[in-house]
Structure formats: structure tokens, C-alpha cells
Amino acid sequence: MKILLLGKNGQVGWELQRSLSLLGELIALDFDSTGPWRADFSQPEALAPMIRAIAPDIIVNSAAHTAVDKAESEPDLARAINATAPGVIAREAAALGAWLVHYSTDYVFDGSGDEPRLEDAPTGPLSVYGRTKLEGEELIRASACKHLIFRTSWVYAARGGNFARTMLRLAAERDALNVIDDQIGAPTGADLLADVTAHALRCALTQPELAGTYHCVAGGATNWHDYARFVIEWARAQGRPVKVAADAVRPIPTSAYPTPAVRPLNSRLSTARLEAAFGVHLPQWQPGVERLLIEVHNK
DSSP, X not given: OEEEEEOTTSHHHHHHHHHHTTTSEEEEEOTTOOSSOOOOTTSGGGXXXXXXXXXXXXXXXXXXXXXXXXXXXXXXXXXIIIIIHHHHHHHHHHHHTOEEEEEEEGGGSOOOSSSOBOTTSOOOOOSHHHHHHHHHHHHHHHHTOEEEEEEEOSEEOSSSOOHHHHHHHHHHHOSOEEEEOSOEEOOEEHHHHHHHHHHHHHHHHHOGGGOEEEEOOOXXXXXXXXXXXXXXXXXXXXXXXXXXXXXXXXXXOGGGSOOSSOOOSBOOBOOHHHHHHHTOOOOBHXXXXXXXXXXXXXX
């Protein structure tokens, strides 16, 4: 079985190289790959001949324009990467009879209410990022290719920058921190997403009726303020340098920290459909973050 992974150097793509390698021959590409092929999502139609030449059985797309605020000032590029390119990939997957795995986001919703969103809940993106990711989903579904779309949120990994690493740095430098407390979601590890992806693919290959859209996030929910306190108190307990006092991590509303892109306040996603379809249990978010902190601490 031949698997084509696109976006290999991103947080999720890096972990997918590990999990997908157990399923078959893996060809992993990114926009800066050398050799006969590269995956430049800013030129969507250039992806088509590459896919035809490789002729994979499975295509896993982890590439995306994820700079949420920057997308507001470059909507054409965001649309090319998040919508047009996935549409081209889906078209080629359909022609080959290949499976397509694609990752989407809680930003396709408007963030209202306080209940976890189901997969068929009404969408209502608030930003260019959210609108282009939703368009990408719609193009994949319209192609009629066999697909798995995983919506996720608050993704982190030990590789590269992340919220926890930023909080560790700021807590060692500052006497006080202001952190938003009215955006609610579940920090989700890239390693968890990669492992669920591999398992779901194994199931879908023999049960094609499992194709569709699923929510995949860690269990439980928190806000950025409590997430920051969790990270900082862990660091304090481990004897890491922490300058900020426990009572000096102050909660602030989103309105006090304006950004170019509007963020959804409610990023809760229900994973009941995923767990029932694939027989998995999504762990609570805290152990995954602790594992991340241990990895960061030991580097």
C-alpha cells in the first residue's frame, strides 16, 4: 500500500510520519522537499500531476495555512492552501479511487453557546481561516472521494512553538501575566491525532462506510488562563525557574486582547461519533500536556 503524506514538516505531519509508516510505503512531502516532487500548496493545480505520478492508495493532507491572524491580510493565499488545494487533491483522489484524510478545525463554527458541537451542527466561521477551512471541507465532500475529515482544536506538539512553551518562557521572565479566560477548548496533542488517524485508516480500509467527518480532540475542556496555570504550576513543582507568582496569572476577556481574526469562544467538539465508529477512547487533555512538558523539560 502506498501512502502520500502532504505537509510532513508541520506539527501533525511530523507525528504522522511515525504513525503512518506502519501501514505501508510512505512518501512524505512538503513545499520545500527536494527530489522529483514537492507539495507547494500556493500552486494548487501543480499538485495534480504529482499525485497522478505517485498514484497513492491513501493521501493524508496535514498541510494548512494556520497563521490565523495573518490569513486576514492574505485571504487569497489562505484560500489557495486551505480550500483550492484540498479540492484538487480530492479530485485526484476520486479519480484514483484513493482514500483522502484531511484535517479541519473548530473555527468552522461561530463559537456560540457552551455545549460541544456535533459534526452536523450548523457552521458559521468568523474568520478568513475558518471560512477557507470550511470551503476545503465542502470541496472534499463534493468530490465524492473516499475521505476522513478530522476537525480538531488547540493542537500542540513538542516540536516547534506552542502555547505551553510560551507560558514557560514568560513565567520565567515576568512578574505577572494576563491570559484570556473566556475561550474554551481542549488542548490536543499532534501525537494523539496521528495515532487516531492511523487507527481510523485501518478500520476504514475494510469498512468504507466509515467515511465522513469526525471531531477529534482530547477529553475535557479548559480555558487559556487555566491552561497557563496548569503549565506554570507544573513547572514550579519541577523546580523550573518561575518568576510569576501563582496569584499573578490574571484572567482577562477576549475583548481585552483584540486580534485581526475573531476567535470562537466555544471550541468544544463532541467526539462521541468518532469514539463509537472506531472504538477509541479519547484521553483527558492533562496527561498529554504533562507529556509535552516532560519532553520540553528534558531537552
